[in-house]
């Protein structure tokens with residue numbers, strides 16, 4: 001089927017394939033919903049960032065505003081982010097012999113100026129009609145290109161309305177509409193998790209098999225990798241402290257990580273065309289995550305996880321099975337979104353032995 005074919009190639013290339021959008025009704029329906037609630041708000045759907053909720057991320061360089069814009073209000077977050085490898089890669093990657101070797105094997109003359117390395121190591125912005133690499137992995141790599149939601153996400157309902165005065169209805173609408181406008185808002189942490197895995201599973205066969213790039217961050221696990229150097233939770237204390245996630249939040253984060261890992265290793269498996277490092281590593285990863293999901297379900301028996309388990313119960317991890325693998329990945333995505341939205345972390349205490357301990361959190365080279 002031609003549609004499946006184009007979906008498969010878009011997993012490889014991460015491009016904005018319009019056919020993906022057919023599978024991602026949620027953001028559209030959220031938008032329709034919020035339009036009805038807010039009534040007066042006139043939002044042109046056509047001009048919005050339409051990243052599909054249930055498909056690989058899309059980043060529109062025309063809607064990137066850059067971290068300087070965030071720094072105006074999120075100075076602490078920016079300071080923290082500056083210490084991460086996500087920032088460092090901008091200055092270091094193109095100088096490393098390993099990067100040059102990969103680029104040579106792929107026939108790429110420049111590391112910053114090609115469509116491949118940019119997808120995961122850099123942020124590209126459109127300036128006066130030209131595409132420029134402006135940062136490494138940036139605020140917007142994880143939270144979404146911000147032009148359509150920047151002013152909106154922090155508006156409590158008028159010029160003189162403070163956080164304390166905001167009604168709960170307005171709060172809910174603000175979060176929903178920010179998501180509809182393309183924000184990967186941590187109120188649904190799946191929206192951010194999918195960004196992590198879309199880079200950290202390295203879903204690009206040629207990059208791995210021909211370029212010799214590492215086939216994903218083997219030990220990537222969402223709690224350990226997000227709660228160390230990457231953590232920047234200053235909102236709760238108005239900038240005074242970088243808060244740890246509560247045990248309930250961390251349990252939800254852990255499960256969302258396993259679901260997103262499963263989803264993105266299924267997508268990578270679907271993109272494999274030969275039995276070599278990329279395909280084998282991706283399929284092994286998917287099999288491992290399927291097993292972990294079963295282990296989780298044995299411990300918590302959570303109805304919200306049933307659709308994801310069902311989706312992968314019969315799908316075969318083999319070459320030439322792309323359509324089925326992508327279909328399973330889309331269902332896992334939907335389950336992950338719903339789980340992140342509705343799960344009650346307080347009921348997931350049996351998972352505690354599976355969670356990494358604070359001393360296992362990744363503080364990395366930069367710390």
Ligand code: HEC
Nearest residue numbers: 065069070072073074139140143146150153154163185186
């Ligand atoms: C004009 C000030 C301002 C700017 C500029 C700004 N923010 Fe915010 N941001 C806020 C405020 C205020 C909140 C807290 C909203 C609340 O109380 O829920 C917030 C909350 C957030 C949240 C938490 C989710 C939420 O809805 O509470 C994220 C993530 C975020 N901002 C990211 C960004 C990023 C990324 C940028 C730059 C692209 C940015 N912000 C620019 C003021 C700003």
Ligand code: HEC
Nearest residue numbers: 093096098099102103116117119120199200202203204217
């Ligand atoms: C699909 C995402 C993705 C793409 C595309 C990608 N990388 Fe990476 N790269 C990563 C991730 C994730 C890591 C960190 C892996 C780890 O955990 O060790 C990484 C690590 C590296 C490293 C080792 C770390 C370092 O800084 O020395 C090199 C070298 C590298 N990449 C080069 C490249 C080059 C060159 C390109 C373009 C030809 C490229 N990468 C494209 C995701 C990607």
Ligand code: HEC
Nearest residue numbers: 085089119120121137141195196199225226230362364365
């Ligand atoms: C746009 C792609 C991209 C996204 C999105 C992304 N990363 Fe990364 N991440 C990278 C790359 C590339 C590196 C390696 C940088 C280097 O060393 O050159 C990296 C490195 C890291 C490291 C340092 C690992 C080490 O061994 O030092 C951590 C921790 C990390 N990422 C966590 C996360 C988490 C958690 C998320 C999601 C919340 C995330 N990343 C989202 C691309 C990405």
Ligand code: HEC
Nearest residue numbers: 070074077078081138139142186192232233234235236245
């Ligand atoms: C590697 C991915 C990644 C990058 C880069 C990133 N964030 Fe986040 N951000 C997250 C995740 C994941 C969360 C939710 C964390 C949690 O629940 O522990 C979050 C949460 C937030 C929050 C809410 C924190 C709170 O106290 O509740 C704000 C505000 C925010 N980010 C702003 C920013 C800004 C500004 C930047 C750039 C300087 C940035 N983020 C860069 C992944 C990222």
